[in-house]
Amino acid sequence: MQNSVALVTGANKGIGKEVARQLAAAGLTVYVGSRDAARGQRAVAEIGGDARLLVLDVTDAAGIDDAARQVGTLDILVNNAGVSGDDKTADREDLDTMRRIYETNVFGVVAVTNAFLPALRRSGHPRVVNISSGTGSLAWATGPQFPHRGSYAAYRSSKTALNALTVYYAHALADDGIKVNALAPGLRRTDLNATAAASGGDPAEAAAGVVRLALLPDDGPTGGFFSWDGTAVPW
Ligand SMILES: NC(=O)c1ccc[n+]([C@@H]2O[C@H](COP(=O)([O-])OP(=O)(O)OC[C@H]3O[C@@H](n4cnc5c(N)ncnc54)[C@H](OP(=O)(O)O)[C@@H]3O)[C@@H](O)[C@H]2O)c1
DSSP, X not given: OTTOEEEETTOSSHHHHHHHHHHHHTTOEEEEEESSHHHHHHHHHHHXXXXXXXXXXXXXXXXXXXHHHTXXXXXXXXXXXXXXXXXXXXXXXXXXXXXXXXXXXXXXXXXXXXXXXXXXXXXXSOEEEEEOOGGGOHHHHTSSXXXXXXXXXXXXXXHHHHHXXXXXXXXXHGGGTOEEEEEEOOSOSSSSOHHXXXXXXXXXXXXXXXXXXXXXXXXXXXSOEEETTSOBOOO
């Protein structure tokens, strides 16, 4: 673990900050991605260890290139930054809101992952963890488990798209030894939306699941969708 380098996007608060904290506590150098320098710097101070600020808005192409130039070798990329919007069904959603959510949750992941691929290819054991959501599982959405009734359509479909990209990246990068997996963190008490804010879920518990995928051994899985507790989530 010593000398390993990780980047967590959207790590100034919530689940991402807990992931950064746990990776730093395990002895890694952790780039704390934050689109706001002051918020990111505060998080870096709280996280401690070898945490470093990396100003990174995942929707800003020029900023992503600047950030990627600052990182030589990257062992772990956690695509955590995300926005949820409100609980509209698709028939009530406006396209601008939908585009804004996809810009962060889908295109942002592609932009960041592609920009940091050269740094990941310099690692001996590169890992990518995409923070998805159980609400993006079509198997769960069409079964009895999730009584969402089509709510949060923009957010949930963005996570379904992220799941698809997880599979395609895993296949495309397999020959480079880069493992790419998606994680469903479970409902956690964060600022993501009103439902999350009112929940009792501990973000640190979800972060431990992220860290498990971030530190997978070389014979670990790739192209999978896992719950925070390590069990497989149906697509
Ligand atoms: N909490 C849950 O119950 C839950 C459940 C399922 C999945 N998730 C997923 O977990 C991930 C983390 O969310 P969270 O619950 O920890 O929510 P959060 O507390 O709202 O944190 C979201 C983080 O993403 C950052 N972010 C948003 N847009 C960004 C952008 N364009 N560029 C860079 N950073 C950006 C935020 O930065 P600012 O502070 O600058 O806004 C913040 O640091 C998300 O992908 C979310 O979809 C959460």
